[in-house]
Amino acid sequence: MLCGLPLISSPNLLVGLEDADDAGVYKLTDDLAIIQTLDFFTPIVDDPYTFGQIAAANALSDVYAMGGKPITAMNIVCFPVETMDISVLREILKGGLDKLHEAEVVLLGGHSVDDSELKYGLSVTGVIHPQKIMTKGGAQAGDILVLTKPLGTGLISTAQKGELADEEAVNASVKYMTTLNKEASEAMMSVGVNACTDITGFGLLGHACEMAENSKVGMEIDFSSIPLLPQVEELAKMGLVPAGTYRNKEFRSDMVEFAPTCAEWVSDVLFDPQTSGGLLISVSPEKVDELLAKCGREAVVIGRVTSEPKAGNNAQCKT
Numbered sequence: 001m002l003c004g005l006p007l008i009s010s011p012n013l014l015v016g017l018e019d020a021d022d023a024g025v026y027k028l029t030d031d032l033a034i035i036q037t038l039d040f041f042t043p044i045v046d047d048p049y050t051f052g053q054i055a056a057a058n059a060l061s062d063v064y065a066m067g068g069k070p071i072t073a074m075n076i077v078c079f080p081v082e083t084m085d086i087s088v089l090r091e092i093l094k095g096g097l098d099k100l101h102e103a104e105v106v107l108l109g110g111h112s113v114d115d116s117e118l119k120y121g122l123s124v125t126g127v128i129h130p131q132k133i134m135t136k137g138g139a140q141a142g143d144i145l146v147l148t149k150p151l152g153t154g155l156i157s158t159a160q161k162g163e164l165a166d167e168e169a170v171n172a173s174v175k176y177m178t179t180l181n182k183e184a185s186e187a188m189m190s191v192g193v194n195a196c197t198d199i200t201g202f203g204l205l206g207h208a209c210e211m212a213e214n215s216k217v218g219m220e221i222d223f224s225s226i227p228l229l230p231q232v233e234e235l236a237k238m239g240l241v242p243a244g245t246y247r248n249k250e251f252r253s254d255m256v257e258f259a260p261t262c263a264e265w266v267s268d269v270l271f272d273p274q275t276s277g278g279l280l281i282s283v284s285p286e287k288v289d290e291l292l293a294k295c296g297r298e299a300v301v302i303g304r305v306t307s308e309p310k311a312g313n314n315a316q317c318k319t
């Protein structure tokens, strides 16, 4: 959207808009940089407190993806004052605050406007050493790709709107969406990895493509190794696919090649827009076991990084 507009450059700008990374990074001193990010959206679950938790975990995630430590946050709220009880907003803010507390992040303030559609999110600031920033651009040929949360939150949210989602699936989806990427981020920073991004609206393959593009590498992803949330296969086979999936596919169609054995529903899962998804980490083969051990048992190897991207870049799917 800002393409062609006169952006402001600075020698202290370490990661900016042109880098298309998870968050912006600005150097304050030789050993301190700030990471800044903002995310807000309309409710994806009915319970306001849960929505607040998810929105906060999601907003914090971009700082974790950059390898940083979030320190402060500000609320951003759009609320229909005339039509909705203010207690709903209180519950949302309580959910957000509880996640900030868990992340040891201080809420500094925020801003709210009267709007016909409810929206909530946060602007988060983190800190990092300028030489330790984890971008999407460092993946090396031969690296192993690790994913830290299962896929399918978009499919389950869509099914839930049509009252077709199982309780088990909804509970699992909420559990992961409210789980901070803190532990995985700290694990990767202690191990030392080459690249990272978090899986959100563009789906696993959309974000993998960004990493492949920025790192100038290819990737091979093995679908059979990817953990899925309960009921996701069934919902995808039923075609209960969020609209965002088609946009994600369309956008990256020339970068992705699916193995002939890949069914259509598989590609729908791989492009399913995630909310507060896991981290996708590119790590050298020597360090992968240590990373998996430190990330906890949810993290799994889903593929590898290749040197020769076919047709510019190439993410393959093998089943």
Ligand code: CO
Residues within 6 Å of the ligand: 021, 022, 023, 061, 062, 065, 197, 198, 199, 200
């Ligand atoms: Co991100």
Ligand code: CO
Residues within 6 Å of the ligand: 022, 037, 038, 039, 062, 200
């Ligand atoms: Co974001």
Ligand code: CO
Residues within 6 Å of the ligand: 110, 111, 112
């Ligand atoms: Co204000």
